[in-house]
Amino acid sequence: MQDNQAQVEFWNGEGGQRWADHDAQFERTIGPLTAPLLARIAPNAATRALDIGCGCGNQTLALARHLGPGAHVTGVDISAPMLALARQRAAAGAAPLEFLLADASTHRFEPQSFGLLFSRFGVMFFADPLQAFRNLHAACAAGARLVFCCWQAPALNDWLRLPLQAALRHVPAPAATDPHAPGPFAFADRARVSAILEAAGFGAVQFESLETELCFAEGDTLAAATTAMVEAGPVNALLAPLDAEARARALDDIRATLAPHYREGKMMMRSAAWLVCADRIAG
Ligand SMILES: C[S@@+](CC[C@H](N)C(=O)[O-])C[C@H]1O[C@@H](n2cnc3c(N)ncnc32)[C@H](O)[C@@H]1O
Numbered sequence: 211m212q213d214n215q216a217q218v219e220f221w222n223g224e225g226g227q228r229w230a231d232h233d234a235q236f237e238r239t240i241g242p243l244t245a246p247l248l249a250r251i252a253p254n255a256a257t258r259a260l261d262i263g264c265g266c267g268n269q270t271l272a273l274a275r276h277l278g279p280g281a282h283v284t285g286v287d288i289s290a291p292m293l294a295l296a297r298q299r300a301a302a303g304a305a306p307l308e309f310l311l312a313d314a315s316t317h318r319f320e321p322q323s324f325g326l327l328f329s330r331f332g333v334m335f336f337a338d339p340l341q342a343f344r345n346l347h348a349a350c351a352a353g354a355r356l357v358f359c360c361w362q363a364p365a366l367n368d369w370l371r372l373p374l375q376a377a378l379r380h381v382p383a384p385a386a387t388d389p390h391a392p393g394p395f396a397f398a399d400r401a402r403v404s405a406i407l408e409a410a411g412f413g414a415v416q417f418e419s420l421e422t423e424l425c426f427a428e429g430d431t432l433a434a435a436t437t438a439m440v441e442a443g444p445v446n447a448l449l450a451p452l453d454a455e456a457r458a459r460a461l462d463d464i465r466a467t468l469a470p471h472y473r474e475g476k477m478m479m480r481s482a483a484w485l486v487c488a489d490r491i492a493g
Contacts, residue, residue, distance in 0.1 A: 214288065214313055217335045217392055221289035224447075230291040232442040233266045239424050240331065243359055243483060244269045246420055247330060248276045250357050250487050256325030260349065261285040262314045262358070263332015267296025267307075273328055274307050284324075285309045286317065287332070315342030319349035329358035331483075334396040343410035350490040356412055359420065360397035362482040368471070369426045369479035370394075373445045376467040380460035381448050394444075400484060413491035420483045427477040435477045436465040 220226070229236060247269075257280060261270040264285030274283040285307065287293050293309050300307045310317070315336045327346055336342035350356075364370050390396055397403045404415045427442065429435030440446050440461065449457055471478055 226289035366482035412488035
């Protein structure tokens with residue numbers, strides 16, 4: 211079994227702090243995908259639900275509201291800074307929620323306890339996804355349902371592809387990595403995801419393509435929105451070694467690339483995600 215130490219460090223270091231600092235922006239971006247996920251869950255679908263990789267908890271609260279007062283939702287995440295925000299958010303609301311700082315792939319959940327496993331972009335970071343989904347399967351009650359979303363391939367996600375292409379005219383390309391390595395695009399290949407879920411004991415696996423324009427940054431000017439988008443996104447780390455002049459040139463290039471997508475103060479970028487549903491079938 212491979213361990214998730216690199217992800218634990220990332221989500222407790224720069225990555226998790228960046229998400230917590232830009233929580234409102236991230237929520238404006240991916241918040242519109244919460245409703246299609248919840249639409250796949252009957253309001254009375256479960257009395258106990260698990261939100262995997264719950265982060266700052268926005269969608270955990272939405273799930274708790276959707277399931278109603280009789281349900282109890284547990285959010286699990288490895289990121290202390292993101293969970294701190296989730297706990298503040300839960301304390302401000304009245305929903306029956308708890309947050310657990312733990313690795314969802316190995317944590318010993320109470321066996322057969324959850325009627326619903328849910329995740330918004332929180333299941334692509336496991337070093338050993340089959341082992342992780344076996345562990346999660348063991349926590350499923352009979353008849354439990356799995357509902358999550360994950361990104362499709364980078365080529366279909368202009369929010370990453372376009373700024374990255376522009377940045378790579380100014381910095382050396384990072385070493386090629388395994389496309390299945392833990393990260394936002396690790397679950398892009400639906401055949402692989404199906405195989406993992408089926409091997410872990412889930413069946414009736416269904417994929418729906420969610421293709422939509424999402425707002426990846428806001429700003430009164432194109433320059434402000436470009437800076438906001440770069441600072442919140444993965445391209446920022448690539449630009450880090452550049453001196454001020456070289457960074458300014460790279461930002462000019464990224465801004466020109468993104469200009470056609472800046473409308474009424476918003477950077478609207480094409481995105482493609484999978485909405486995946488499955489049922490627990492095997493013991
Ligand atoms: C892209 S963020 C999504 C956060 C949240 N679901 C949302 O939609 O805003 C991915 C989350 O997965 C969490 N994560 C990564 N690996 C994990 C693991 N092994 N166990 C639990 N959480 C994990 C990260 O800490 C992070 O909060």
